[in-house]
Amino acid sequence: MDTEISARLFERARAVIPGGVNSPVRAFDSVGGTPRFIARGEGAELVDADGNRYLDLVNSWGPLLFGHVPAEVREAAVDAIGRGSSFGAPTEGEIALAEAIVDAVPSVDKVRLVNSGTEAGMSAIRLARGATGRRKLLKFVGHYHGHSDALLVAAGSGVATLGIPGSPGVTDGAAEDTVLVPWNDRDAVAEAVQVHGHDLAAILCEPVPANMNLVAPEDGFLAFLRAQADASGAVLVFDEVISGFRVARGGAQQLHGVTPELTVLGKIVGGGFPLAAFGGRAELMDALAPAGPVYQAGTLSGNPVAVAAGLAQLRLLTDDVYARLGVVTDGLVDGLRTAFDAAGVPAQVLRHATLAGVLFAETAPRRYEDVAAADHARYARFFHGMLERGVYLAPSGYEVIFPSTALSDAHVERIVTAADEVARML
Numbered sequence: 001m002d003t004e005i006s007a008r009l010f011e012r013a014r015a016v017i018p019g020g021v022n023s024p025v026r027a028f029d030s031v032g033g034t035p036r037f038i039a040r041g042e043g044a045e046l047v048d049a050d051g052n053r054y055l056d057l058v059n060s061w062g063p064l065l066f067g068h069v070p071a072e073v074r075e076a077a078v079d080a081i082g083r084g085s086s087f088g089a090p091t092e093g094e095i096a097l098a099e100a101i102v103d104a105v106p107s108v109d110k111v112r113l114v115n116s117g118t119e120a121g122m123s124a125i126r127l128a129r130g131a132t133g134r135r136k137l138l139k140f141v142g143h144y145h146g147h148s149d150a151l152l153v154a155a156g157s158g159v160a161t162l163g164i165p166g167s168p169g170v171t172d173g174a175a176e177d178t179v180l181v182p183w184n185d186r187d188a189v190a191e192a193v194q195v196h197g198h199d200l201a202a203i204l205c206e207p208v209p210a211n212m213n214l215v216a217p218e219d220g221f222l223a224f225l226r227a228q229a230d231a232s233g234a235v236l237v238f239d240e241v242i243s244g245f246r247v248a249r250g251g252a253q254q255l256h257g258v259t260p261e262l263t264v265l266g267k268i269v270g271g272g273f274p275l276a277a278f279g280g281r282a283e284l285m286d287a288l289a290p291a292g293p294v295y296q297a298g299t300l301s302g303n304p305v306a307v308a309a310g311l312a313q314l315r316l317l318t319d320d321v322y323a324r325l326g327v328v329t330d331g332l333v334d335g336l337r338t339a340f341d342a343a344g345v346p347a348q349v350l351r352h353a354t355l356a357g358v359l360f361a362e363t364a365p366r367r368y369e370d371v372a373a374a375d376h377a378r379y380a381r382f383f384h385g386m387l388e389r390g391v392y393l394a395p396s397g398y399e400v401i402f403p404s405t406a407l408s409d410a411h412v413e414r415i416v417t418a419a420d421e422v423a424r425m426l
């Protein structure tokens with residue numbers, strides 16, 4: 001596979017962009033090699049600058065549920081930009097998108113649109129703090145909620161991949177109100193709630209953690225968090241930036257039947273554009289300015305092009321879409337399991353609804369430490385073997401597989417065949 005142009009672009013990029021990338025997870029630092037520079041996406045495929053094609057299992061880290069540029073999203077975005085790129089004044093499209101979110105997500109009566117998941121998470125915890133008058137946050141080790149100071153502590157995703165435990169630049173003051181607890185550990189949660197309950201503003205989690213590979217909540221764990229929030233008066237915040245509109249139309253809260261006070265959304269809701277949201281119970285959301293005193297704002301928030309694309313994508317989310325995504329995920333998961341079994345490679349092919357993950361470990365993970373202890377060097381070999389065969393996986397064993405409906409049965413078969421070959425070389 002010729003990657004000469006990507007290599008040249010990477011060199012040029014490194015001269016003017018730190019590490020050559022605008023988000024650390026795009027780098028190949030933990031798996032080695034040169035990141036592919038992407039020229040375009042076509043349905044299920046990425047095409048790099050050298051013209052190599054890859055079946056895409058990252059899909060921009062989740063937003064592209066239908067693969068690259070579905071016609072409806074493209075048309076909506078093109079149509080919107082014809083009318084103007086940004087107004088700094090309200091538009092009807094924002095109402096339509098808010099209505100679509102309220103309709104889909106059980107916990108959301110009112111919603112505010114922002115530009116990134118980071119912003120949405122940061123704003124949600126400010127709102128929780130402002131509304132409760134409390135300071136502390138309970139956060140789970142390995143969960144990623146964007147890169148705002150208070151939430152970067154013991155985070156997953158790129159923070160875990162690069163082994164940066166607490167980022168320089170985050171002051172002790174910003175981090176000291178974040179209480180850390182291992183995922184799926186009821187005793188630790190109960191103890192933290194007992195110690196900090198009176199000052200706990202929020203219990204925050206990814207209800208389907210997907211930034212420390214994929215570590216599903218154990219039976220009843222989300223309901224347990226709901227009960228702990230009720231008992232302490234803390235606001236339960238579900239970060240559904242990945243799980244929202246993916247594990248079900250109404251996200252993990254619909255799938256698991258547990259309703260938080262606040263929900264953080266991103267990725268799919270923006271149709272591949274910079275758009276995210278946070279929403280929840282009306283009385284809580286009305287604490288936001290200008291209705292209430294908690295300040296939150298954005299020049300480009302509710303951008304008309306992003307809103308049009310997001311709305312077009314949400315309108316495509318029928319039951320048939322989730323059924324098809326389920327079939328695609330089944331095919332990938334079953335095929336990968338068979339490939340690793342046949343090769344005698346100890347691997348966990350993780351799966352929760354329409355998300356999947358590959359972890360080279362003897363047993364299924366329950367918490368972050370189990371993922372950290374997996375064989376990440378083997379993942380790097382798997383990643384490169386697959387890349388060579390035209391399959392684009394996340395360049396880190398801390399990330400997940402994001403299936404799209406653009407993957408046909410024949411595509412899934414190609415991926416499984418590649419995995420079968422690579423597994424024998426691991």
Ligand code: PMP
Nearest residue numbers: 116117118144145146239241242
């Ligand atoms: N929360 C979760 C669960 C995420 O996965 C991410 C990004 N991967 C974020 C928040 C931050 O979103 P963004 O990258 O849009 O700031």
